[in-house]
Amino acid sequence: MTPLLEIRAFFDEATKTVTYLVWDAASREAAVIDPVLDFDFASGEVDTRSVEQLLAAASEQQLNVAWALETHAHADHLSGAPYVKAKTGAKIGIGEHIRDVQKIFRPIFNATDVNPDGSDFDHLFKDGERFLLGGLEIEVLHVPGHTPADVAYRIGDAVFVGDTLFMPDYGTARADFPGGDARQLYHSMRRLLDLPPQTRLFMCHDYKAPGRDTYAWETTVQAQRDQNVHLKDGVTEDAFVAMREARDATLSAPALLMPSIQVNIRAGRFPPAEANGVRYMMVPVKVKDASAAPDVLGHAGSR
Structure with a gap:
């Protein structure tokens, strides 16, 4: 009997993120893909309501959650993977190139507690690696460009x-984060669009393109090839790179960039507590006008 893949999506409107609960209908073994931990940056408050919602759904379906799978170290939301692991015993998996991302950001945040070998995560997937979820086979595809560590998870179709x-009416991901590369992103997306036309594609985000009233996150390879406003068939590599780099130059940083990166390179852990028992997020300070730096940073400077 052919294994049956079941999929349930959970949309977090605050971060426009889609988390997926996927499972093998026969064995009831499940994985959570890109779980969200609710975090209010202004107050520093953490809430587990989004993770609790998907865990409640897993319980209702009598599922055994075996994996918390990350597609990359997100810059727009904090990972709920450790909470999933604590509640279910699931292993946290991500692409092996997370080590490259850790290498970039470890010195920026002075995150000396981050293990540079990626061992904060339970498993680092190689490109082309396959593993089982019950009777379902999952294939890992390395798709860098947005970040060096991005992977996609292929389960059947x-x-x-x-x-x-x-979504086709919104386009493609940005490629201007440290380690990102628009040319790599082009090749990664073409790899995905070389899959069979009927292959279903599930997005991690949706921002509702102008003129669309509802959120959406499922499409097909054929729809992307026919309609993607950035990458439909006929768009050359050079044209895409020029468009992507020009567009990225106009984009502001994600609202949760600083806390997200610090937490997500630690596999969802928060930074260690300080001597007072409180955990803090760091914000590296940059002075736009270098000549003003001594005064701005609280030094007398030369007069």
């Missing part, structure tokens, strides 16, 4: 693409 593609 379904692919969870992470931050590579968006």
Whole structure:
């Protein structure tokens, strides 16, 4: 009997993130893809309501959650993977190139507690690696460009693409984060669009393109090839790179960039507590006018 893949999506409107609960209908073994931990940056408050919602759904379906799978170290939301692991015993998995991302950000945040070998995570997937979820086979595809570590998870005719593609009317992911590369992103997306036309593609985000009233996160390879406003068939690599780099130059940083990166390179852990028992997020300070730096940073400077 052919294994049956079941998929349930959970949309977090605050971060425009889609988390997926996927499972093998026969064995009831499940994985959570890109779980969200609710975090209010202004107050520093953490809430587990989004994770609790998907865990409640898993319980209702009598599922055994075996994996918390990350498509990359997100810059727009904090990972709920440790909470999933604590509640279910699931292993946290991500692409092996997370080590490259940790190498970039470890010195920026002075995150000396981050293990540079990626061992904060339970498993680092190689490109092309396959593993079982009950009777379902999952294939890992390395799709860098948005970040060096992005992966997609292919299960039968379904692919969870992470931050590579968006819905056809919205386009493609940005490639201007440290380690990002628009040319790499082009090749990664073409790899996905070379899959069979009927392959279902599941997005990690949706921002509602102008003129669309509802959120959406499922499409197909054929729809992307025919309609993607950035990458439909006929768009050359050079044209895409020029468009992507020009567009990225106009984009502001994600609202949760600073806390998200610090937490997500630690596999969802918060930074260690200080001597007073409180955990803090760091914000590296940059002075736009270098000549004003001594005064701005609280030094007398030369007069």
